[in-house]
Amino acid sequence: MSNAAIYERTHILVGDEGLERLRAANIFLAGVGGVGGHCAEALVRGGVGRLTICDHDVVSNTNKNRQLVALDSTVGESKVAVLARRLHDINAHCSITALEALLLPEDVEDILTRQAYDYVVDCIDSVECKVALLAGAVRLGIRTYTSCGAGSRLDPSRVTTGDLFATENDALARCCRNELRKRGVRPGSIIAVHSTETARKPLQPQRQESGGRDRAINGTISYMPPLFGLLLAAAVMRHVLDPAQQEKEFKQQLKKILKKEKKEELERHNNRNRKDDKDKRSKHELKEEAK
Numbered sequence: 543m544s545n546a547a548i549y550e551r552t553h554i555l556v557g558d559e560g561l562e563r564l565r566a567a568n569i570f571l572a573g574v575g576g577v578g579g580h581c582a583e584a585l586v587r588g589g590v591g592r593l594t595i596c597d598h599d600v601v602s603n604t605n606k607n608r609q610l611v612a613l614d615s616t617v618g619e620s621k622v623a624v625l626a627r628r629l630h631d632i633n634a635h636c637s638i639t640a641l642e643a644l645l646l647p648e649d650v651e652d653i654l655t656r657q658a659y660d661y662v663v664d665c666i667d668s669v670e671c672k673v674a675l676l677a678g679a680v681r682l683g684i685r686t687y688t689s690c691g692a693g694s695r696l697d698p699s700r701v702t703t704g705d706l707f708a709t710e711n712d713a714l715a716r717c718c719r720n721e722l723r724k725r726g727v728r729p730g731s732i733i734a735v736h737s738t739e740t741a742r743k744p745l746q747p748q749r750q751e752s753g754g755r756d757r758a759i760n761g762t763i764s765y766m767p768p769l770f771g772l773l774l775a776a777a778v779m780r781h782v783l784d785p786a787q788q789e790k791e792f793k794q795q796l797k798k799i800l801k802k803e804k805k806e807e808l809e810r811h812n813n814r815n816r817k818d819d820k821d822k823r824s825k826h827e828l829k830e831e832a833k
Contacts, residue, residue, distance in 0.1 A: 548587070548632075548633055548635070549589055552564075556783055560783050561589055564589040564590055564591065564779065565635075566591055567778075568592040568593075568659050568660050568661075569585060569594070569659065569663060570594045570653075570659045570663070571585075571595050571662075571663040572645050572663070572664055572671075573596075573597055573664065573667070573689075574596075574625050575605065575608075575609050575621070575767070576605075576608035576609045576762065576768065576770075577665040577689045577692055577767045577771040577774065578595070578663075578665030579610035579621075580610060580768040580770075580771030580772055581663060581665060581689075581770075581772070581774045582771075582775075583610060583625075583629065583632065585778065586633045587632060587633065588775065588779050589633075590779070590782075592637045594639040594641060594659075595622050595625055595626065595639070596622065596642075596645055597620075597622045597641075597642070597643075598642060598644035599620075601617050601620075602617060602618075603617055607762065607764050608764050608766075608767045609621075610628065611624040611628070622640040622642050626640035639657075641653070645671050645675060646674075651678050654682055659684055660684070660685065660782075661687065661782075662685070662686045663688075664679075664686070664688040665688075665689045665771070665774070667714070669718060669721065672714075672718055673721040673725070676706075676718065676722060676732055677722055677725040677727055680727050686731065686733070687735075687778055688718075688732055688733070689735050689770045690714050690715040690735065690737070690770075691713065691714040691715070691736070691737070691760075692767045692769075692770040693760030693761065693762045693767075694741035694742040694743070694761055694762075695737050695742070695766055697739045698765060698766065698769050701735065701736070701737045702737075703733065703735050703773055703776075703777050704795055705730065705732070705792070705795050705796065706733070706736075707719055707729035707732075707799055708729070708798070711737070712736050712741075713741065729796055729803070730793075730795075730799075733792070735773045735777065737766075741760075
């Protein structure tokens with residue numbers, strides 16, 4: 543057991559076994575912006591032994607209101623390179639792998655099988671890449687966590703953690719759920735940090751001078767992405783420390799979700815039956831009038 547000072551306060555809280563569990567964990571994290579950067583730092587400060595960070599982007603001035611990597615001195619640099627330096631400076635005992643790459647759907651399985659990852663943490667904001675990563679991780683049997691939309695919101699008290707299939711007022715989560723269902727992913731597979739607050743409207747899509755696709759721009763406040771990232775790190779580390787208890791809680795959430803889905807399906811079935819009955823009555827009435 544290392545006596546490094548960085549572990550001293552954590553050790554008081556979780557003990558020898560807890561520290562060993564954290565040091566043995568191997569985590570893959572995609573997207574190191576406002577959410578992912580803070581999540582990665584919390585994991586490393588918490589004593590996680592191995593962490594792979596993946597992102598293709600570079601630091602820009604517009605990142606400075608919310609991202610750890612964004613400083614005057616780092617603008618234009620690779621986000622994963624900047625973050626890797628910072629993480630190593632915080633905890634040299636943690637093995638950091640920096641993967642500067644766009645996580646394309648066709649590359650997900652190859653990337654996730656390069657190491658024996660225990661956890662996948664998704665902090666991507668592109669639906670296509672996000673869904674590919676989540677579906678790939680679930681298919682490979684890796685415990686999976688995701689961040690939903692942190693932008694366009696102001697109320698930190700509305701941020702919570704739960705099953706991705708039980709989120710509310712989140713367009714990103716809704717799109718992901720629809721696509722994941724098509725790939726056979728069901729409730730009970732992915733834990734999400736999300737907000738129940740209704741999102742504010744973004745700016746209209748802006749023309750991309752670089753030739754990229756037009757995309758709407760969400761407003762973002764300084765404290766929301768970090769909060770999402772810290773809650774993600776907390777969810778992962780709590781599972782590392784006590785997987786049995788966390789799995790028990792996940793199963794309890796799953797029961798509630800399945801019960802709700804069953805009720806909603808019954809309501810849809812009853813509504814269809816009522817509509818069919820109404821249509822039959824209308825046809826019968828028309829026949830009677832025609833006589």
